[in-house]
Amino acid sequence: xxxxxxxxxxxxxxxxxxxxxxxxxxxxxxxxxxxxxxxxxxxxxxxxxxxxxxxxxxxxxxxxxxxxxxxxxxxxxxxxxxxxxxxxxxxxxxxxxxxxxxxxxxxxxxxxxxxxxxxxxxxxxxxxxxxxxxxxxxxxxxxxxxxxxxxxxxxxxxxxxxxxxxxxxxxxxxxxxxxxxxxxxxxxxxxxxxxxxxxxxxxxxxxxxxxxxxxxxxxxxxxxxxxxxxxxxxxxxxxxxxxxxxx
Numbered sequence: 001x002x003x004x005x006x007x008x009x010x011x012x013x014x015x016x017x018x019x020x021x022x023x024x025x026x027x028x029x030x031x032x033x034x035x036x037x038x039x040x041x042x043x044x045x046x047x048x049x050x051x052x053x054x055x056x057x058x059x060x061x062x063x064x065x066x067x068x069x070x071x072x073x074x075x076x077x078x079x080x081x082x083x084x085x086x087x088x089x090x091x092x093x094x095x096x097x098x099x100x101x102x103x104x105x106x107x108x109x110x111x112x113x114x115x116x117x118x119x120x121x122x123x124x125x126x127x128x129x130x131x132x133x134x135x136x137x138x139x140x141x142x143x144x145x146x147x148x149x150x151x152x153x154x155x156x157x158x159x160x161x162x163x164x165x166x167x168x169x170x171x172x173x174x175x176x177x178x179x180x181x182x183x184x185x186x187x188x189x190x191x192x193x194x195x196x197x198x199x200x201x202x203x204x205x206x207x208x209x210x211x212x213x214x215x216x217x218x219x220x221x222x223x224x225x226x227x228x229x230x231x232x233x234x235x236x237x238x239x240x241x242x243x244x245x246x247x
Contacts, residue, residue, distance in 0.1 A: 040064035
């Protein structure tokens, strides 16, 4: 199994740093911290733009606390496993009522962290075993008075153009009514946001390279397999794209 993708959520940067170092020492199972957040708002933003296997979550934070955030995570289409990591032992009952996989108290010991990650791994395997085999996902696109079935597996990117969405495959482009936010909510495990106006197929990313845009100036762009066209990457999404290429 590939390394578990982890989101760290704690309002204390030092606590996140310590936990990240501890995760680096834990190799069975292996894990990688792909994002960090200091509060619930930052965490939900990360969860909407990336997919994670587990969230290591503090409870006492400014704004919405970890218990409230866990409730929001549970409502996601494909929620990651939640492991609470807190200095307070008194919330364990509430945590497990929210289907937390584990509850760790600070300071976290390496062996307890390893056990928690093993529980995450088993939880993921159990979910995959219970999921029925999915039929091939299809986009229904109205094209010149007829309806065309376009397999989602052929789509390389979705790009917002004024009031419609351009759907690009290797062979051609289509026009689709809808919004990128809707497409991201439906297909976020297979497509990633690289800009406010574009989603790309994760499997199709070939390279990230320097690029000059007449409107936005010096920046970065992705190149997709089979296409000469470059797609601009916003500064906000640059880290996520780099992680996708490295992974």
